[in-house]
Amino acid sequence: MSIATIQTRSLLGLKELSQQEIQSILDRAAYWEQHPSKTHNLLNGKFVANMFFENSTRTRTSFEVAEKRLGAEVINFSAAASSVEKGESIYDTVRTLESMGIDAGVIRLKPVGMLAEIAEKIQVPLINAGDGNNEHPTQALLDLYTMQKHFGTVQGLKVAIIGDILHSRVARSNLYALRKFGASVVFCAPDNMRAAELNAPYVSMEEAIQADVVMMLRVQLERHATGMLKSAESYRASYGLTVERAQQMQEHAIIMHPAPVNRNVEIDSELVEAPNSKIFPQMANGVPIRMAVVERALS
The missing domain is CATH 3.40.50.1370 (Aspartate/ornithine carbamoyltransferase)
Incomplete structure (x- = not known):
């Protein structure tokens, strides 16, 4: 070869x-x-x-x-x-x-x-x-595949990626792939978890949950020790997909997560297998x- x-x-x-x-x-x-x-x-x-x-x-x-x-x-x-x-x-x-x-x-x-x-x-x-x-190319490929299967096309979708963008290879591979297919990507992250080199707008949590695809990233709880994460509870309060926030999502929208999931940190446990969750189909x-x-x- x-x-x-x-x-x-x-x-x-x-x-x-x-x-x-x-x-x-x-x-x-x-x-x-x-x-x-x-x-x-x-x-x-x-x-x-x-x-x-x-x-x-x-x-x-x-x-x-x-x-x-x-x-x-x-x-x-x-x-x-x-x-x-x-x-x-x-x-x-x-x-x-x-x-x-x-x-x-x-x-x-x-x-x-x-x-x-x-x-x-x-x-x-x-x-x-x-x-x-x-990068984590096969994760982004399976994410794209999941979206195409659900919506028929990725063109025109708004995808919000929420969490530790700074350390996320999933966010990077998804950003690169989704843009090629005509989706718009927005990020939502605490100030100390933003990646300045990635050219995508940061929005509030309120705006992020209005996207067609709400993709939660796994929180590395060990970052708590370095002071990057105050506590799991405070992260959930500000950036977690809680049951209350999920009720504000659009009816057609889906929840995604690269897994493994920290239940009740980045996403409430009862949402992991909710009807609009694609977490296990992604796997x-x-x-x-x-x-x-x-x-x-x-x-």
């Missing part, structure tokens, strides 16, 4: 991807979702390594289900139990797995910018499962999306 082919089959982010390329992934996901058979032998004999240098049981499991449904051999590599803890570099670990013969790698890591550097030196396609506070949609992305990398 040439370097150019490897780069076009990799999925490092959505910022550089065209609308057509993104739509082709969404269309392929729809194919896999509607396919009557649960497992396939499309990727028989292909080895995919899930390399998670940062924890995420949900994303890793979703990728693993997608890979196994396509018939691939799956290698789960968790950094917590690995030599990376002993000081081996992330690059060396990826190179080691590459030299053992993997055909593609799914990778999640904390340092921003490292993924692009690794991708330039590795001879197999890489899929970004979240890199620092840069279900993650499997066909990741099937499409893994297939794109390997076929």
